[in-house]
Amino acid sequence: MSTAQAWTDLLAEHDLTERGRCFARLDGHEIALFRIEDAVHAIADSCPHAGASLARGALKGTTIQCPAHGLRFDLASGCIHGAGGGLAVRTYPVRIHAGRVEVDLGGAVN
Structure with missing residues (x-):
């Protein structure tokens, strides 16, 4: 049985430029957003190892x-780069709808 997605508006699409990033705090979630090659990725802004902000980290590809x-961490999967398991950062479904970037806070994975 699948649950309905509940999309939450974050910002205008044009406010997140190519290779851009931003931070959002919504309903108890701290989210880092990244735009890479027209794809937007949303992850929890807390490293699962020691809680550091990932929004300020060095970005290389995805x-x-x-x-x-x-x-x-891979922005798409949340997994540690080059490892199949272990520590992972929470990822959120994200979409562009009517020129707005939206995330599904209930659809988080990891």
Whole structure:
């Protein structure tokens, strides 16, 4: 049985430029958004290792590096880069609808 998605508006699409990033706090969720090659990725803005903000990390392709200890996470899957398991950052479904970036807070994975 699937549950209905509940999309929450975050910002105008034009406010998140190519290779851009932003931070949002919504309903107890701290979210880092990244736009890479016309895809928008939304992840929890807290490294699962020690809680550092990932929104401020170094970005290379679709990999974000934690500024505190250097762990690298794939923005699409949330998994540690190059590893199939272990620590993972929460990811959120994201869409562009009517020129707005929206996330499904209830659809988080990891």
